[in-house]
Amino acid sequence: MSTLEIRGLKVTVDTEQGVKEILKGVDLTIKSGETHAIMGPNGSGKSTLAYSIAGHPKYTITGGTVTLDGADVLDMSVDERAKAGLFLAMQYPVEVPGVSVSNFLRTAATALRGEAPKLREWVGEVKSAMEGLKMDPSFAQRNVNEGFSGGEKKRHEIMQLELLKPKFAILDETDSGLDVDALRIVSEGVVRAKEANNLGVLLITHYTRILRYIQPDFVHVFAAGKVVEQGGPELAEKLEANGYAEYVNA
Amino acid sequence: MTTLQSNLLENHTPTGREEAWRFTPLKRLAGLHDGSATPEARNSLALNGASQSGVTFTRGAISAASPSDDSIVNRIRNYTSDGATLSIEKNTIVESPIFLNRSSGGVDTAELSRVQIKVGEHAKATVILENTGDTHLAEDVEIVLAPGSDLTFISLQEWGAKTVYAATHNAIIDRDATFKAIHVTIGGDVVRILPKVEFVGPGASADLQGVYFATAGQFFEHRMHVDHAVPHAKSNVNYKGALAGDKAHTVWIGDVYIRAAAEGTDTYELNRNLLLTDGARADSVPNLEIETGEIVGAGHASTTGRFDDEQLFYLMSRGIQEADARRLVVRGFFNEVISLIGNEEIQERLMARIDDELEKAGK
Ligand SMILES: Nc1ncnc2c1ncn2[C@@H]1O[C@H](COP(=O)(O)OP(=O)(O)OP(=O)(O)O)[C@@H](O)[C@H]1O
Ligand SMILES: [Mg+2]
Numbered sequence: 001m002s003t004l005e006i007r008g009l010k011v012t013v014d015t016e017q018g019v020k021e022i023l024k025g026v027d028l029t030i031k032s033g034e035t036h037a038i039m040g041p042n043g044s045g046k047s048t049l050a051y052s053i054a055g056h057p058k059y060t061i062t063g064g065t066v067t068l069d070g071a072d073v074l075d076m077s078v079d080e081r082a083k084a085g086l087f088l089a090m091q092y093p094v095e096v097p098g099v100s101v102s103n104f105l106r107t108a109a110t111a112l113r114g115e116a117p118k119l120r121e122w123v124g125e126v127k128s129a130m131e132g133l134k135m136d137p138s139f140a141q142r143n144v145n146e147g148f149s150g151g152e153k154k155r156h157e158i159m160q161l162e163l164l165k166p167k168f169a170i171l172d173e174t175d176s177g178l179d180v181d182a183l184r185i186v187s188e189g190v191v192r193a194k195e196a197n198n199l200g201v202l203l204i205t206h207y208t209r210i211l212r213y214i215q216p217d218f219v220h221v222f223a224a225g226k227v228v229e230q231g232g233p234e235l236a237e238k239l240e241a242n243g244y245a246e247y248v249n250a
Numbered sequence: 251m252t253t254l255q256s257n258l259l260e261n262h263t264p265t266g267r268e269e270a271w272r273f274t275p276l277k278r279l280a281g282l283h284d285g286s287a288t289p290e291a292r293n294s295l296a297l298n299g300a301s302q303s304g305v306t307f308t309r310g311a312i313s314a315a316s317p318s319d320d321s322i323v324n325r326i327r328n329y330t331s332d333g334a335t336l337s338i339e340k341n342t343i344v345e346s347p348i349f350l351n352r353s354s355g356g357v358d359t360a361e362l363s364r365v366q367i368k369v370g371e372h373a374k375a376t377v378i379l380e381n382t383g384d385t386h387l388a389e390d391v392e393i394v395l396a397p398g399s400d401l402t403f404i405s406l407q408e409w410g411a412k413t414v415y416a417a418t419h420n421a422i423i424d425r426d427a428t429f430k431a432i433h434v435t436i437g438g439d440v441v442r443i444l445p446k447v448e449f450v451g452p453g454a455s456a457d458l459q460g461v462y463f464a465t466a467g468q469f470f471e472h473r474m475h476v477d478h479a480v481p482h483a484k485s486n487v488n489y490k491g492a493l494a495g496d497k498a499h500t501v502w503i504g505d506v507y508i509r510a511a512a513e514g515t516d517t518y519e520l521n522r523n524l525l526l527t528d529g530a531r532a533d534s535v536p537n538l539e540i541e542t543g544e545i546v547g548a549g550h551a552s553t554t555g556r557f558d559d560e561q562l563f564y565l566m567s568r569g570i571q572e573a574d575a576r577r578l579v580v581r582g583f584f585n586e587v588i589s590l591i592g593n594e595e596i597q598e599r600l601m602a603r604i605d606d607e608l609e610k611a612g613k
Contacts (some may be wrong), residue, residue: 056569057559082569094564107578108568143582144564164568237523 354383425451
């Protein structure tokens with residue numbers, strides 16, 4: 001049983017107009033096997049939270065803590081965070097020209113497992129992960145995210161989630177831009193990863209439709225850089241019906 | 251007199267003020283440009299591997315296929331008529347690549363070398379010229395493609411750290427012939443290569459691909475000149491360079507000249523540079539001069555950018571440590587061109603050398 005704990009997290013970015021505070025004290029605790037949905041208006045800081053936990057250099061932490069089983073995540077380099085068991089499925093996955101998916105995945109798996117996976121087993125692992133997400137085998141030869149459609153990029157993120165087996169995954173709008181079939185396929189991938197590894201999930205979304213496949217244990221409303229309300233799955237239904245007006249104007 | 255017709259070489263001992271010489275550090279050229287180098291006959295080029303039928307490699311008198319306005323080339327030609335000739339007989343399809351290897355002869359004297367590669371009508375071959383070691387070398391390479399022939403010319407500059415190499419690689423391309431060149435420059439102190447294309451018959455095509463990686467103190471210059479003198483020829487230029495370390499300096503010049511007679515020309519050239527550290531300098535100048543409106547297309551682009559932190563973050567967020575992530579991104583950048591070589595062993599060797607250079611450059 002692992003715990004990811006975020007306490008009083010404050011984050012700024014440097015903008016042309018100067019330093020701007022985006023996260024204003026975020027508190028959130030996630031345990032293995034739990035699914036937490038975060039919903040909130042555009043620009044409220046959801047991606048900032050996700051990137052800050054993953055260690056993106058653009059964001060400056062000005063206060064608070066993030067710990068994974070007591071270890072100081074904020075003190076770790078980006079790759080160390082991944083090695084500690086964190087995974088971020090990005091809202092906009094990055095294209096890496098000239099680097100094949102197969103080379104990328106194997107390099108990542110080697111880094112995370114501390115040794116190169118045995119070739120024969122690895123080929124099988126990749127094959128079944130791709131099949132699970134209904135990705136054509138030819139994707140292995142393509143360059144990372146280059147020319148992938150929006151939906152293909154998201155499948156590729158979840159394929160990595162299944163292969164790299166983290167303790168906690170932050171899914172930043174993994175459901176956006178997916179058609180109904182892709183939504184189901186991708187959601188099933190997340191559920192498989194949860195069941196296989198007792199994964200803890202922080203799921204950022206604007207829509208309740210993904211929550212029908214991935215049942216949240218908790219729903220958090222995010223507005224203006226912090227969590228403003230928490231509840232169970234019923235809170236998501238209420239948000240979908242009423243929007244965020246009461247939180248934004250509060 | 252137009253500007254690009256002559257490649258701006260001016261055919262006299264360069265002073266550094268000439269357009270074609272203004273980027274080149276003449277002081278570091280080991281006297282190859284002004285005649286002060288001590289010439290020595292070294293015959294450094296040899297055919298490597300089993301001889302294949304229809305392919306001959308000989309040494310003897312050469313007469314120039316095309317006049318030159320380059321003072322270095324003319325110095326070589328005045329000095330000697332002796333040179334190496336690789337001939338591929340007409341209608342010969344050479345299945346495996348033809349390897350030419352260089353045995354470098356040191357830097358106390360200089361070699362003035364002449365090479366001709368002649369591809370007969372409807373012949374097809376790949377020639378891989380592997381340059382290694384330390385040398386001072388001025389070279390006049392002429393590549394003559396007969397009608398309907400098809401040549402892939404791969405020139406690998408894996409020189410040692412003391413090498414000064416100043417060369418013209420001039421392809422003279424006849425009707426319906428297909429020429430592809432891949433230049434890789436990752437070693438040497440000063441490397442200046444003038445890849446040239448002269449279209450002498452219609453319907454031909456030239457594809458010039460190149461990569462270069464300069465680290466601290468290295469100077470690499472690639473100066474294309476593509477002369478569309480006849481109708482319906484097609485040219486494509488794609489060069490990618492990376493630079494790392496103090497005073498790493500690269501120059502890429504793409505001169506494309508479309509003469510009035512060259513109706514139906516289709517040309518595009520692209521140069522992309524990746525600056526991996528501060529203190530490095532990449533000069534990139536595409537020049538396009540067009541004397542006829544009756545063309546299919548003509549374009550050029552040049553970009554010089556820094557390392558993409560988003561790519562680095564993405565890879566590292568998957569557990570890949572920073573040095574490995576950088577290596578992957580740089581390999582990826584070069585892969586587009588390197589993979590065209592079509593020989594796994596060479597490709598892996600070049601990538602390993604690129605890894606080494608990257609590591610040496612630190613960061
Ligand atoms: N470099 C920057 N310059 C200026 N503002 C920035 C910069 N980076 C982030 N921001 C601002 O920070 C705020 C939070 O952005 P973030 O991407 O975290 O929002 P979000 O909640 O994920 O929104 P969405 O639902 O649209 O994905 C936004 O107002 C955004 O414009
Ligand atoms: Mg977002």
